[in-house]
Amino acid sequence: MHESGDVKIPIGPQHPALKEPESFLISLRGEKITASSVRLGYNHRGIEKACEARSYTQCLYLIERICGICSHSHSTCFAQGVEEVAGIEIPSRAKYMRTLIAELERIHSHLLWLGVAGHEIGFDTLLMYTWRDREVVMDLLATLTGNRVNYGINTIGGVRRDINAKQKEEVLKAMDLLEDRTKYYIDLAQNETTLLKRLKGVGVLSHDDAQKLDAVGPTARASGIERDVRKDDPYAAYAELDFKVISVNTCDVYGRTLVRLGELMESFSLVRQVIAKIPDGPIAVKVLRKIPAGEAVSRYEAPRGEDLHYIRSNGTEKPDRVKVRAPTLANIQSVSKMLEDRYLADMPIVIAAIDPCFSCTDRLVALRDAKSKEKNTVAWETIRLNGIHWHKHRGVDFTSLNKRLLKTFNA
Amino acid sequence: MLKALFHILIFPGLFFLFIFGFIAEYVDRKLYARFQNRVGPPWFQPVADFIKLVSKEEVIPEEADVTVFKLMPIFALVASATAILYIPIWSERAVFSFNGDIIVVLYLLTLPTFTYFLGGWYSRSVYSMIGAVRSLTQLFAYEVPLFLCILAAALLADTWSLSEMVKFYSHHPGYWSFNLLGFMVALISLLGKLEKVPFDIPEAETEIVAGSFTEYNGKLLAFFRMSFNIEMVVGASLLAAVFLPFGLNLHPLITFLCYLVQVFFIIA
Numbered sequence: 001m002h003e004s005g006d007v008k009i010p011i012g013p014q015h016p017a018l019k020e021p022e023s024f025l026i027s028l029r030g031e032k033i034t035a036s037s038v039r040l041g042y043n044h045r046g047i048e049k050a051c052e053a054r055s056y057t058q059c060l061y062l063i064e065r066i067c068g069i070c071s072h073s074h075s076t077c078f079a080q081g082v083e084e085v086a087g088i089e090i091p092s093r094a095k096y097m098r099t100l101i102a103e104l105e106r107i108h109s110h111l112l113w114l115g116v117a118g119h120e121i122g123f124d125t126l127l128m129y130t131w132r133d134r135e136v137v138m139d140l141l142a143t144l145t146g147n148r149v150n151y152g153i154n155t156i157g158g159v160r161r162d163i164n165a166k167q168k169e170e171v172l173k174a175m176d177l178l179e180d181r182t183k184y185y186i187d188l189a190q191n192e193t194t195l196l197k198r199l200k201g202v203g204v205l206s207h208d209d210a211q212k213l214d215a216v217g218p219t220a221r222a223s224g225i226e227r228d229v230r231k232d233d234p235y236a237a238y239a240e241l242d243f244k245v246i247s248v249n250t251c252d253v254y255g256r257t258l259v260r261l262g263e264l265m266e267s268f269s270l271v272r273q274v275i276a277k278i279p280d281g282p283i284a285v286k287v288l289r290k291i292p293a294g295e296a297v298s299r300y301e302a303p304r305g306e307d308l309h310y311i312r313s314n315g316t317e318k319p320d321r322v323k324v325r326a327p328t329l330a331n332i333q334s335v336s337k338m339l340e341d342r343y344l345a346d347m348p349i350v351i352a353a354i355d356p357c358f359s360c361t362d363r364l365v366a367l368r369d370a371k372s373k374e375k376n377t378v379a380w381e382t383i384r385l386n387g388i389h390w391h392k393h394r395g396v397d398f399t400s401l402n403k404r405l406l407k408t409f410n411a
Numbered sequence: 412m413l414k415a416l417f418h419i420l421i422f423p424g425l426f427f428l429f430i431f432g433f434i435a436e437y438v439d440r441k442l443y444a445r446f447q448n449r450v451g452p453p454w455f456q457p458v459a460d461f462i463k464l465v466s467k468e469e470v471i472p473e474e475a476d477v478t479v480f481k482l483m484p485i486f487a488l489v490a491s492a493t494a495i496l497y498i499p500i501w502s503e504r505a506v507f508s509f510n511g512d513i514i515v516v517l518y519l520l521t522l523p524t525f526t527y528f529l530g531g532w533y534s535r536s537v538y539s540m541i542g543a544v545r546s547l548t549q550l551f552a553y554e555v556p557l558f559l560c561i562l563a564a565a566l567l568a569d570t571w572s573l574s575e576m577v578k579f580y581s582h583h584p585g586y587w588s589f590n591l592l593g594f595m596v597a598l599i600s601l602l603g604k605l606e607k608v609p610f611d612i613p614e615a616e617t618e619i620v621a622g623s624f625t626e627y628n629g630k631l632l633a634f635f636r637m638s639f640n641i642e643m644v645v646g647a648s649l650l651a652a653v654f655l656p657f658g659l660n661l662h663p664l665i666t667f668l669c670y671l672v673q674v675f676f677i678i679a
Contacts, residue, residue, distance in 0.1 A: 028541075134486035324676050344541070 004029065007036050009344070013042045017120065017348040018142075020358040024335075024351065027345055028344060036339045040271045043359040046383060053381070056156055056291060059319060063309075064150050066324060067360040069112065074309075074324065074360075075154045080235055081298030081311040082319075084154050086291045092237075094158035096278040099237040100171075101145065101153055103267045103274070107178065108137045109303035110260045110267075115184060117257065120348040121198040126188075133181045137363050139176050143167060158284025164182045176345050186261045189254075199254035203338035203350035206251055213337060216330040218263070219304020221247040222255035225294035229301040232304050241273050243301060253353040287306040289317045302327055304355045326360035418496065428492050432640030433457040437644070455546050457640070466635035471628050474535040483530035484627070484634035490522035491642040498648050499577045508574040516573060516649060517558060523642055524550045524604065529624025530635070542622025560593035560600070563586030564653050583603055587654070595656040601646045605639065 003396040006027040007065055013021040020151065021042035027035040051059045074173055076098055083090060111134040116175040118126025138148050145151035153159050156164070165170075210223035220227050228245040230238040246262035248255040276383060300307045305327030314320040331354040339352045416632040418424055431544060444451030471480055497512040529544030566570060567586060568579035590634060624635055 007537060007541075009541070031541075125447045128449055132448060 022358040044362040070302040071150045074082045077298045077300035077309045079154045081296045084296040085294040090158045091282045092279045095237040095280045097159040100274045103270045106303045120352045157287040202346045213334045218259045219331045222259045224249040225249045229299045238268045256353045267401045328357045328361040428641045436640045467629040469629040476533040479533040482528040486633045487523040487526040487638035490519045494519040494645045511571045527623045532625035538625040553600040559601035560597040
């Protein structure tokens with residue numbers, strides 16, 4: 001792996017190529033990468049543990065904040081799991097609403113990725129153009145849900161906001177505009193020399209490696225694996241909608257770009273289908289606070305790949321265990337493979353090509369000693385007290401402020 | 412004596428170059444922004460950036476060679492500012508000229524790149540070192556074509572002095588067309604010299620942070636940035652003088668306006 005004669009460059013935890021803290025150690029000989037290793041865990045937030053101390057509805061808002069970009073993915077995935085445990089079937093209109101927001105989210109996420117990719121290869125103009133167009137879909141999400149990022153539209157048993165005729169029209173108008181722009185980007189990706197030179201043959205992940213390393217989402221689909229939860233295990237309204245799973249066989253960053261651009265086109269058509277087919281009816285059913293005991297695994301095709309939530313209930317109003325496997329965790333192992341024998345200049349785009357979301361990925365695992373069966377787990381309350389103590393020790397004390405706040409609340 | 416001081420400090424020396432450098436940076440940034448469908452900075456942004464940087468605390472890395480680290484920005488600034496004295500900008504004669512000053516100007520314009528290399532190398536940070544090696548590699552790539560283009564023009568005029576060269580071309584405007592190809596090549600080389608897009612690999616932000624300048628901050632970084640601006644102005648003036656010798660035998664003021672137009676044309 002890392003040899004002593006090579007120059008070692010730390011990429012991260014703080015580095016302009018990465019939008020979130022994560023550490024890659026890269027060995028260089030000249031400009032060539034000889035070895036690379038990944039270190040996770042700079043952004044562990046204890047969300048899974050925190051869920052165990054909150055009610056299901058509260059959890060939903062916490063889960064939504066796992067990721068700022070695919071927030072709807074996580075909250076839908078969680079809500080689906082809980083509904084499965086509780087044995088509830090949500091109304092058809094709610095399913096369509098979830099699909100609508102999911103596809104709008106995919107559009108905004110893929111446009112965001114295209115801009116980031118442009119920036120990583122030094123093509124800043126592409127970044128400015130795509131992010132300008134992304135505003136259209138962000139505004140749309142804001143009109144539909146009230147928020148630009150954490151939509152808060154899901155609830156256990158359905159959705160919280162309905163769509164009216166005027167909004168439908170707005171959505172369709174925006175889709176036409178965005179489709180026009182995306183066609184331009186597809187043309188750009190296929191014909192622009194700069195893009196082709198920087199993307200073709202870079203970050204190769206062969207079909208077999210992608211299988212072996214368990215890549216998901218566009219990363220896998222660009223290596224010829226047709227893996228898409230929307231098709232394989234349809235949830236929400238996807239079973240009733242018509243769409244293609246985009247996959248290419250180029251196995252490189254260029255392929256990943258084409259897959260995402262193709263998915264954008266599919267998303268536009270999906271959104272139009274949803275608007276045309278959305279049935280009338282209620283948008284939510286009432287769910288009891290206490291969820292019966294049981295467990296469920298919920299899968300969801302987030303823009304970055306398959307998102308997986310495991311929920312175990314013990315019959316109270318708080319979950320017994322929540323486990324989140326964000327798509328980046330499945331893809332991160334393949335980065336080392338993709339970086340093999342490449343130049344340093346390719347590093348940012350190769351890392352960016354899996355569309356990493358590091359903060360969503362970081363988890364802590366407590367291992368149990370096989371012999372003594374001992375394990376160390378800490379209760380949420382202890383962690384909270386430790387946090388307060390840590391800050392107090394460094395001169396940050398909110399005790400009096402909290403008391404004052406409480407007083408105003410009570411008064 | 413007073414006249415020489417005026418030339419060095421005010422016009423076409425430091426003061427003029429500072430102002431012109433700021434304007435050039437503004438034009439560069441504004442155009443870049445407009446190409447990208449952005450609004451771009453207000454006109455005083457370069458000045459504001461400079462003032463902000465100068466007023467900041469200087470932090471020098473522990474491992475860096477303090478003398479070299481501190482001297483390099485000043486070297487860069489001085490070298491690029493000196494070169495203007497040999498370039499004719501408002502008449503056919505530059506402030507100073509002698510037979511062979513082309514070599515001096517080219518040498519003075521190469522110096523800043525070496526200071527970027529040395530400054531980066533002695534910062535002793537991996538990012539700076541890789542950036543430094545890259546700017547040196549790039550130096551070999553652009554410097555040769557740039558020299559060849561300018562020397563080709565000089566051979567045609569049969570002189571080693573920039574002022575003589577300009578005189579020759581303004582009296583024989585027809586010869587200008589022979590240098591058109593050279594002008595194109597020199598323009599691209601200049602982009603490489605100034606590490607502008609698409610030749611900005613020495614400071615490729617997404618891999619090696621800011622290249623040679625990763626460890627620089629405060630006044631020293633401000634000097635480096637200023638030297639970049641001045642290099643841009645001086646490089647553009649050089650190309651304007653060599654390849655676009657129009658209106659130099661007219662009234663000085665009109666000539667100067669012509670010069671401004673030409674320089675902005677090259678920057679843009």
